[in-house]
Amino acid sequence: MDKIETLTSENAIVVFSKSTCCLCYAVTILFKELGVEPLIHELDHDPEGWEIEKALVNQGCNSPPVPAVFIGGKLVGSTNEVMSLHLRGALIPLIRPYQSLA
Amino acid sequence: MASTSTQFVTSRRMGMYDPLHHINMWDDAFGCDISPNTGPSSITQVTDTRQTNKTEYNSQESLGPSVDNQEAKSMSDKLQRRLAQNREAARKSRLRKKAYVQQLETGRLKLAQLEQELERARQQRMYDGLLNTSNGVLSTNVNSGVVAFEMAYDLWVATQQKKDNELKEVLQSQVSELELRMFVDSGLNHYYELFQLKVNVAKADVFYLMNGLWRSPIERFFQWLGGPRPSELLYMLMPQLEPLTDAQLVSVSTLKHSCRQAEDALSIGMEKLQQTLSQGITIDITGVGSYNSQMTLAMERLEGIENFLNQADHLRQQVLQQMSRILTPHQAARGLIALGEYFQRLRALNSLWSARFREPIS
Numbered sequence: 043m044d045k046i047e048t049l050t051s052e053n054a055i056v057v058f059s060k061s062t063c064c065l066c067y068a069v070t071i072l073f074k075e076l077g078v079e080p081l082i083h084e085l086d087h088d089p090e091g092w093e094i095e096k097a098l099v100n101q102g103c104n105s106p107p108v109p110a111v112f113i114g115g116k117l118v119g120s121t122n123e124v125m126s127l128h129l130r131g132a133l134i135p136l137i138r139p140y141q142s143l144a
Numbered sequence: 145m146a147s148t149s150t151q152f153v154t155s156r157r158m159g160m161y162d163p164l165h166h167i168n169m170w171d172d173a174f175g176c177d178i179s180p181n182t183g184p185s186s187i188t189q190v191t192d193t194r195q196t197n198k199t200e201y202n203s204q205e206s207l208g209p210s211v212d213n214q215e216a217k218s219m220s221d222k223l224q225r226r227l228a229q230n231r232e233a234a235r236k237s238r239l240r241k242k243a244y245v246q247q248l249e250t251g252r253l254k255l256a257q258l259e260q261e262l263e264r265a266r267q268q269r270m271y272d273g274l275l276n277t278s279n280g281v282l283s284t285n286v287n288s289g290v291v292a293f294e295m296a297y298d299l300w301v302a303t304q305q306k307k308d309n310e311l312k313e314v315l316q317s318q319v320s321e322l323e324l325r326m327f328v329d330s331g332l333n334h335y336y337e338l339f340q341l342k343v344n345v346a347k348a349d350v351f352y353l354m355n356g357l358w359r360s361p362i363e364r365f366f367q368w369l370g371g372p373r374p375s376e377l378l379y380m381l382m383p384q385l386e387p388l389t390d391a392q393l394v395s396v397s398t399l400k401h402s403c404r405q406a407e408d409a410l411s412i413g414m415e416k417l418q419q420t421l422s423q424g425i426t427i428d429i430t431g432v433g434s435y436n437s438q439m440t441l442a443m444e445r446l447e448g449i450e451n452f453l454n455q456a457d458h459l460r461q462q463v464l465q466q467m468s469r470i471l472t473p474h475q476a477a478r479g480l481i482a483l484g485e486y487f488q489r490l491r492a493l494n495s496l497w498s499a500r501f502r503e504p505i506s
Contacts, residue, residue, distance in 0.1 A: 062444060064420070065451050068413025075405050106451070121455055128402050129462040131395075 043097035045090060050112040054140035055080035058098060058110040061087065065121055066109040072124070076134065077141045113137060264294070267357050289348020296341050297358050307331055308484035315477050324473040331480045332464055339457040342370065346450045353453050360494035363487070369410065369456035374463040375403045377483065384482040385475050395470045399463065406459055414452050421445045
């Protein structure tokens with residue numbers, strides 16, 4: 043989907059979220075803790091939100107469709123995948139190119 | 145002559161097989177109601193036979209000295225009969241006592257069972273009070289999922305103890321590393337089974353899971369999102385696994401750190417959920433929000449709790465999986481045993497603690 047393409051190619055880390063979803067909030071907190079600033083795109087604040095949601099479900103993000111995490115333009119997955127990667131020590135290498143030194 | 149006959153009757157009354165005396169003693173110990181069905185009738189039976197014996201004896205007596213031999217013969221007959229009746233009565237008395245003791249035993253077991261059920265019901269009522277829903281249909285639905293989980297959990301604990309013992313034996317015997325690995329994997333899978341059970345009960349009653357109501361109070365004291373905190377378990381296990389290679393130390397240290405970060409993120413997310421939930425249902429003095437829309441939104445947020453609990457268990461599972469990759473089968477086996485032992489001790493501590501004010505049974 044175009045919008046997803048654009049957003050994810052222009053931004054290193056994108057988290058598709060909903061303002062009511064606190065699990066999405068938890069994921070963004072984790073990224074901030076790791077020294078990166080993800081772009082948070084709230085689907086419920088986007089008029090095209092439900093289209094994006096449909097596209098995400100098509101790409102494999104269902105139950106729930108959010109949070110959907112893209113790193114370097116590629117779909118990483120939802121909370122499960124992010125947590126698994128991090129505990130395996132594989133998340134930090136993924137985001138290293140984008141980590142701020144602050 | 146009459147006086148000697150009464151003396152003779154009295155001395156026999158004090159003899160060995162004196163059922164009436166025996167029952168009277170027992171009567172004093174337990175009160176008048178022993179076994180109401182058989183007691184009084186047989187006592188009266190014995191008394192009756194005694195009466196008849198006495199009257200018989202007395203009537204025999206009145207016949208005079210000419211029937212002395214017959215008298216002696218019938219006396220020994222009567223004596224035999226008396227002794228037999230005494231034995232019979234004593235036997236019946238022993239049987240009744242045995243039945244009574246058995247009743248007491250089953251009563252005791254039933255009491256222990258009821259106490260356990262009462263404790264469970266009490267805990268159930270506790271969280272029912274937290275969940276502000278209309279009763280009736282909702283709570284019965286909730287309970288069946290919870291009841292099923294509790295039964296499954298009891299079985300799980302028993303199986304876990306068996307597996308831990310098995311693992312201890314296997315460690316001590318000369319078994320190949322491959323076989324040991326199989327035992328370790330089996331142990332890990334058993335923990336994963338528990339996480340699956342919890343996924344199911346989360347759908348039935350999320351607050352039951354959140355409050356850890358199937359666990360003992362002391363386990364709940366250490367609780368984080370419906371179970372033990374995985375990074376805490378790592379801290380606890382580390383000394384049990386020594387010696388570790390340098391590479392292993394680094395890996396475990398990194399795992400601990402990442403796990404802690406993930407836990408913190410989930411905790412912060414959960415806090416946000418609580419805040420937005422409570423803010424969302426408070427009375428809006430501007431009058432913009434409506435009761436219905438607020439409640440609908442609140443219901444949506446409550447549904448989010450299940451996801452957090454599932455993520456917490458996912459984290460626990462990931463920690464176990466990672467540890468099994470970092471450690472050798474031998475170390476992993478030791479780790480599993482230590483883990484099982486830790487939970488068992490927590491539960492034992494809980495029993496000791498809750499029993500500390502009970503009077504010892506004399």
